[in-house]
Amino acid sequence: xxxxxxxxxxxxxxxxxxxxxxxxxxxxxxxxxxxxxxxxxxxxxxxxxxxxxxxxxxxxxxxxxxxxxxxxxxxxxxxxxxxxxxxxxxxxxxxxxxxxxxxxxxxxxxxxxxxxx
Amino acid sequence: xxxxxxxxxxxxxxxxxxxxxxxxxxxxxxxxxxxxxxxxxxxxxxxxxxxxxxxxxxxxxxxxxxxxxxxxxxxxxxxxxxxxxxxxxxxxxxxxxxxxxxxxxxxxxxx
Numbered sequence: 001x002x003x004x005x006x007x008x009x010x011x012x013x014x015x016x017x018x019x020x021x022x023x024x025x026x027x028x029x030x031x032x033x034x035x036x037x038x039x040x041x042x043x044x045x046x047x048x049x050x051x052x053x054x055x056x057x058x059x060x061x062x063x064x065x066x067x068x069x070x071x072x073x074x075x076x077x078x079x080x081x082x083x084x085x086x087x088x089x090x091x092x093x094x095x096x097x098x099x100x101x102x103x104x105x106x107x108x109x110x111x112x113x114x115x116x117x
Numbered sequence: 118x119x120x121x122x123x124x125x126x127x128x129x130x131x132x133x134x135x136x137x138x139x140x141x142x143x144x145x146x147x148x149x150x151x152x153x154x155x156x157x158x159x160x161x162x163x164x165x166x167x168x169x170x171x172x173x174x175x176x177x178x179x180x181x182x183x184x185x186x187x188x189x190x191x192x193x194x195x196x197x198x199x200x201x202x203x204x205x206x207x208x209x210x211x212x213x214x215x216x217x218x219x220x221x222x223x224x225x226x227x228x
Binding site for chain 2: 004006034041042043044046049091093095105106107108109110111113
């Protein structure tokens with residue numbers, strides 16, 4: 001149990017276009033989902049926390065107008081990178097929490113590799 | 118302030134030898150600690166967690182970790198390394214609602 005999927009696994013797009021990444025909890029309801037960004041050989045950087053039915057909470061330095069997050073249901077959250085530029089190229093990972101206990105156990109998706117040309 | 122440190126960028130070990138990947142933490146209150154492994158172009162896979170109870174935590178794939186409160190450490194260990202253990206390992210700490218990840222340690226196991 002506790003499987004999280006991401007789609008697509010890889011995407012290549014032209015500069016200026018928008019890209020949507022989906023994160024789904026397949027066998028549980030995720031009240032909270034997290035979006036991370038990972039640069040090569042670096043750790044995960046939390047971008048935002050989304051709660052079902054409410055606006056996402058963005059970390060300092062993350063542009064909310066550029067990285068649009070929607071958590072419309074208990075099993076789906078989407079991250080849209082708007083007007084993508086080459087510097088947005090990265091590995092994006094989502095995670096989902098199931099009625100998060102105090103210790104905040106999360107289940108991670110396999111990641112999406114975004115390349116902006 | 119909460120923090121997690123993985124002091125080694127890389128650990129090299131020969132197959133069959135024991136391995137240790139180090140992690141230290143700083144948090145006010147009770148620490149909730151996790152180890153994850155990441156293979157190239159993949160998401161994080163959960164290895165083990167310490168919430169409370171026994172200081173020695175056993176996890177997936179033969180890994181274990183020892184929680185040491187006095188040294189504020191949570192080192193990952195395995196008695197006998199496999200080449201397939203070569204990957205990137207992250208220690209993570211949850212205090213409150215957010216999870217903080219260490220910088221990661223790359224483990225190379227040579228045949």
